[in-house]
Amino acid sequence: MRIIFRISYMGFGGAEQVFLSVARTLMHEHEVLFVTDRSDGSSYTTLLHENIPVRSLDVKRTFMSLVRFKRVIDDFKPDVILSAYPDTNAACLLSASMARHPAKVVVSEHASIIEHFQHKPALTRLKVRLIVQWLYRLADQVVAVSEGVMNDIVPLVKRADKCCFIHNPVRFNQAAPAFDSQQVQQPDDGLQRETDEGTLAATGCVTNCVTKTILAVGRVTPQKDYMTLLRAVRDLIETQHQHDIQVMIVGGTHDKAEMSRLTEYIDQHQLQSYITFVGFSEQVERYYAQADLFVLSSAWEGFGNVIVEALAFGVPVVSTDCRSGPAEILQGGQFGRLVSVGDSSALAKAMSDELATPSCSRAARLARAAQFSEREVSERYKTLFEALV
Template sequence: MKIIFRISKLGFGGAEQVFISVARELSKTHPITIIFAVDSEQGDNVTHVKSLGFEVVSLNASRTLNSIVPLAKLITKEKPDVVISAYTDTNAACLLSKVIARYKVPVIVSEHAALNEHWQFKSNSKKKVLRFYVGWVYKLADKVLCVSKGLEQQVNLLLKQPSKTLTIYNPVRFNGSFNKGLKNENDEKNETQVIKNIESARVLRLVAVGRVVPQKDYSTLIKAISIIKQQQNVHLNIVGGTTDKKEFNKVKSLVAEYGLEKTIEFVGYSDAVETYYKKADVFVLSSAWEGFGNVIVEAMSFGLPIVSTNCNYGPAEILIDGKYGRLAEVGDSESLAKIIIKEALDPLVTGETLIKRSKDFSEEIIASQYYELINEVIKHDS
């Protein structure tokens, strides 16, 4: 079997990580040739993907629309069994490549972010184009894969072909192997008593993981930290890229306004994010929207108590409507502060329970679901 993963660039985004995880796992268990087709080889993850033994083919496209003909030629040359793409613009271009290629191939397109929320900062003309892509061009797809059921419902409102859509959650890249010191279910009372030490002078250590961009709404989290600090010594590590200088300057100014320079640390991008999960008492996601929320599952895999906004889409599905972690309304700093303290003092579930839940999103399980989908579209197309 030969698979082309089509993505505009191999950076550190969520879709890229999903494709890499799935490709790595599939190649372990099946005789598969995998090619990553990108606009150009400028992505930060290109070297890593090549080190895993996968071929990276540059389409030499200055923008995604210019990739339509080069990808069609690549499809004709390589004759893959399936093409899987990600992100709306790239998906649409990929489907047009399918139409003009001289080799018939099934195409699976995937959406990784809440559509309306992700598009809200686009111009009206761009929004119309994106809605046209999802509502009409996606009809050319063999399947439309969404990373949460909420996102799938949103896609269906535009596409109106529910038989084409399905949900496969994102895989978690960690397996809980760093959590062997966590207590089991029988030690829940002792674990809670230890955590209650935050009522003393000990610092409550929080971690948030994600780029400093408007989507992550770190402004609300910073305001929540200022509230917590009035009651409790606290420290927050924000682990994620700071390339959006406008948003970074905005949140840095807010940190200064509240006098939290020594309380909140911007770590930047880290390829050892597990060290920050391991050091934290509570994980916090303050996003205004998501497509899934990979970092929640990552934190769960370390047995880390979870607090998240109940944003569209993903967190409530991962946490089963608050069974595995506490949920606050989007943009509500007071509610977020309250449940952070509550979760630190009295975790909803034990670390072992969180680790067990995270295994529902293991690379093995998710890759097997991709493999079933791939075989389904190949069989249907033949």
């Protein structure tokens, strides 16, 4: 097969990582090509380093790519095109309808149509709704990253037979290198405080490292609802008198107003010695490797890749039962604790309980993560592509 992976920008988002994982597996037997709007982004560099074929359309906006991508389709003659995100999906479908070469088009949705766009401007919400409701019907298949996301799409597309879900693959496994505090990036906000047990290094370890490390991974945005996590940490310290904890939040600051709000809360309640904002890291696996507990406090998710990544390192998990993904990954609480969105007291209790008595064994967590391996997920995409072709 000849497969095009169409995405506007190769950043470090979930769709980019899914495409990379699937391409790495399929390119051994099939011909693949990435097509982007621009030749930049952290994952664009990854394509070049791994010698994965990529072609930039050199356009500033995706809607300007219609004719140029149509030419790529006629030139490359793909059997299947896989695209991601509403705007790019729409442009991809229109380009494919203009092309002389017939190709099967699979559009993928990586976020809840309801939750992810509810805080966007009315015009944006209307645009996305029209794209999904009308243009997605032109697709040969609509793939969601979770059953919950799929359930949001079906009523709009009104073609349940065209919709399915394929979970995201996990990037890491338990064979990753051991944690080395000397190789971890410094926090991006300069937080470095003294604790009762010595000087807290920027890595979150203290002298004679006796603390329990609680890890959260994700960009600083309202979606991740780190405020609920901070309130839960305060509850653990002030109500449950659990002082032997250190929370590390790994992820870039994408919302400065949200970061200011979180920093103000930390200062107001004197949590500086317990919270470390690490910032973006290309070695996030090292943080998983040294974590005693992983927490996802999100208000919503499309899937929740970070939960699977934590399981792949055998780390116990606590997550909000947000739409969509966490309950599917943890199978209703079998592989980690679930709490209501925004309930900091319940989150604090679940964190304390999971640290004391994990929901399942390390072996069970590793086995669950293996079900989301790159090989397993890529095989599902391959099966889908072959059925369409």
